[in-house]
Amino acid sequence: MIESVFLASAAAATVVLAILAFVVLPRLRDRQTLSSLRAFSNAIELRFPSYRGRSDEVCDLAVKLGRSRGMRGSELRDLEMAARLRDLGLVGIPYRTLNHRDPTDWTEEERGQHARHPEIGAEMLEQIESLARLSTVVLHHHVRFDRAIHAPPASYILAVVTGYVRERGLSGEAGAQAHLREESGAAYSPELVGQLLHLVERNDSRTHA
């Protein structure tokens, strides 16, 4: 009699705890991870208001692009995290440089500082154990397709998406798409350009429908 009580409750407890340990808790932790990364992008966007909203846009598009390329699960999650963290290194740039000065007026030094932000971001990420694996993606998130560097696939995705979002801010939707076509094969991989254009055109027609 008592034996069956023990065995039955062990079976039940195992099932419940297994669901807790392998389904519920990981999902909670992932949600916590992603929302805590917002703290970093919030900090950057508060420091440099011209970047406001950009993090959400890039994140959104990068994930869509990744998914359409067949990325799933932890790979897709890492892409999303890297998208949130990519501009961490911008804290190294003086406040006035990005807020009070026109980029076209920048000195050599200021240009260099801005160019180094992926490096600085990667350096910072390496010091954090749970984020260190993303440092390579962040290091190369402005990688050019025509440079023979072995960057992770996620970096190429981030490069094309950030380029598109930036251009859209400067010269509108049409200008951004033109920029993509222009740089296809140069700054961005033709395959990614094609897929991204397909994605945004689909979005476009959806909003206009």
Place this chain on the structure above:
Amino acid sequence: MMQAAFSRPRRRSSAYVNVGPLVSVCAVLAIAGIVLSLVLHPIRPLTALDFAFAVGVIVFEMAAVRLPYAGIRFSVSLPLVAALALRVHPVVALSAEAGAVALAGWRFSQSLGSRVDGPRLFLNILGAVSVVSISGATSLFFSSDLVSSVTFCVLAMGLNALGARVIRARLESHARSPLDLLGWPTAVLGTLTYGFFSVGAAWFWTAGDVWQGAVMLGPIVLLAYAVHAHGRKQAQHQETMAALTLMLQRVHPYTHGHLERVARMAEEVGRRLGLGPRRSRMVRDAAILHDIGKIAIDEDVLDKPGRLTEEEFAHVKKHAEFGGQILEACPSFVEISRWIHAHHERPDGTGYPEGKRLDAIPVESRIIAVVDAFDAMVGGVSSSEKRGYREPMDIESALTELERCSGTQFDTAVVRVFREVIEDEVRS
């Protein structure tokens, strides 16, 4: 066996003098238990299964869940130790446990790359030995296998918890109790589950039913995994804080060590004001992050040597609400974000950003305000307002200044408790 307080004591030599009596008590108990159990019952012959249990004790002890931020180690070897004690003899069980704890402790030091802390390890081993010895001896008084199992497990878990608490108090370490960490419902439920299935496993194994006993391990192992997952969540929380402070360091370099000490004092103030252990720990986190909003402030203005203009000052004041905005997106920092938002409010209503009065300001914010001002005066981070305090003050002058501004800039009660904390800190 279940948990061991392993974090380093704050003051080495005197702390180990403190545990002298504890060592004697444990030794006496251990010897009494061993002698009694040998008198009560001879050692039964060991079978292959028993060797397997002994190996299992070692494996489970080595695979203990470590919660570094809490300074405790959590192993679930109880069912196996109980089986050995009941099937063979408590003496055999405590030998296996002693070896396992020693090995695990040695390996832990190896993984940290540091030398083994002999006295601390010895204390942990002795504690484990005395727990098994007393529980084993007591359980030998009963003829029913089930009653013996229950006795052993309940005693072992109880003595273990008691021992860990005593060690924590004696070593004055910063180790936390599991109750503290997990909250009452989770801790109680977890303990009951662990105890229930340990009894089941020991009972089945004493009767020779190997597989039924093994089934009992299912929930126990999963429980340990869940504790481990909780540990990872906490570690991530700490890492987010570390990353944010890294960002702030890049913009506005400051001495982090000083901030850590100040944060610990804030936690102590919170505790003495009756905030409870969990909330006080959050106050500590808030104290570490309170100036995080400065990431979004022009560093040239922050570091400007002279007086600030109206406009510049208004800009700098934004760091309080920026701090709140940065953190409010994270679920584990939401409450802290509210405290940081209000950490420059003043009881007399002349603070910012909203000019709230005493009761509308969270007590946690009032604690941070005091701690922040003290930190600035004594020569830490240069606070945005305290430009007059360029020359670092000595502790007494800073405390006097805090008292002078009690009621207006600072909460009187908080200042009073803060003085007590500082004086205790200085005295030690």
